[in-house]
Amino acid sequence: MTAEARAAASPLTERQEARRRGILQAGAQLAGRGGFEAVQMREVADAAGVALGTLYRYFPSKIHLLVAVMQDQLQHLRLTLRRRPPAGEGPAERVAETLMRAFRALQREPHLADAMMRALTFADRGVSPEVDAVSRLTTAIILDAMELEDPTQEQLSVVRVIEHTWHSALITWLSGRESIAQVKRDIETVCGLIGPAADTR
Amino acid sequence: MTAEARAAASPLTERQEARRRGILQAGAQLAGRGGFEAVQMREVADAAGVALGTLYRYFPSKIHLLVAVMQDQLQHLRLTLRRRPPAGEGPAERVAETLMRAFRALQREPHLADAMMRALTFADRGVSPEVDAVSRLTTAIILDAMELEDPTQEQLSVVRVIEHTWHSALITWLSGRESIAQVKRDIETVCGLIGPAADTR
DNA sequence: CGCTAATCTAGAACAAGTTTCAGACTTGTT
């Protein structure tokens, strides 16, 4: 548990922490079974052994819940990547490899991916802080892969464009309008923006 | 045969065409006033002077309706662009100019933009044909700006990446997590993929 | 321990998207 979470909201007790985790797990499980629409708040509450009102105290909407699930998944991904970092030669290759690894993980759980991505892009201003946390995590993962400490404005814009492409390509794939091969190509294409070697000229 | 297949096959009568336009206009008007959530199907039906069941016969869901509104807007945009094409020197400049013009138009109607974009990215497989039509229109607008007749696979992937960036940057702007200036920079950055003039690599 | 405030539960209630249905109206055909 981070110090920020403690500072932002009043710290959760042990049982509350357990409840929160149970809710997240129930949500992820239902999402994995049937995607966004299968995550029904009454069922989540049931599966987590918690009253509906309590669920809403922890996560003020279905979108909040699914964005939190996504944050959870990204944290796992980041740890996995720390243990086995991408092995490409340049930053562009490493970012592409990182995203393709994430993509393959999502392909194994397309329903979960559907629920998370739909929630993320449908989120309105009321969920901005949470969506922003997800976005910062994604940025951090990409910057990790680039092995960049101190990005310039241009590099940050490139990273944003990569994130945009990543999100939108996933959505397009999930709705059946783009193939796995096309997503792969899109990722490789956008990674071309990173440039083959930033400081050779 | 499905209802859609029939609708696509058999042309609408005059009155039906008028009803359809009335519904689209009512939808766009409500969307312009209060965004996605302000488009309530009962109100749309009311404003269009049509029964709820009829509204659902023309547009089988709120998402379908808003995606159709978007298609309508894109068709207008394309005509406008035909009349006054972008004047940049290279394809990259012209695409950026085109997208920035569209962006400025959306800034004038942020609520409408919200309703259309949220519908577009939230659409599931059941709306794929309609979303695909919007996507093809967008692609056509970009290819128009590039003045490209016969794009290669690589060029098509670049166009897809531009579209992804365009959609996702708009969503991010609409939810208040990215500024107008950042969206502009993202557009210019991704247009860098088009390559300055003739590619020499 | 005993008190107070916060939290949790069960369940009803509400809101908006969607479905359904019986009856009225249009349209095209003979």
Added chain:
DNA sequence: AACAAGTCTGAAACTTGTTCTAGATTAGCG
């Protein structure tokens, strides 16, 4: 003109996200 098929209306019903309430439970504290 008369009929059959399809379309539209008005209204109720159903679904699922969200809110609300009254009472039970828990946590922190003197």
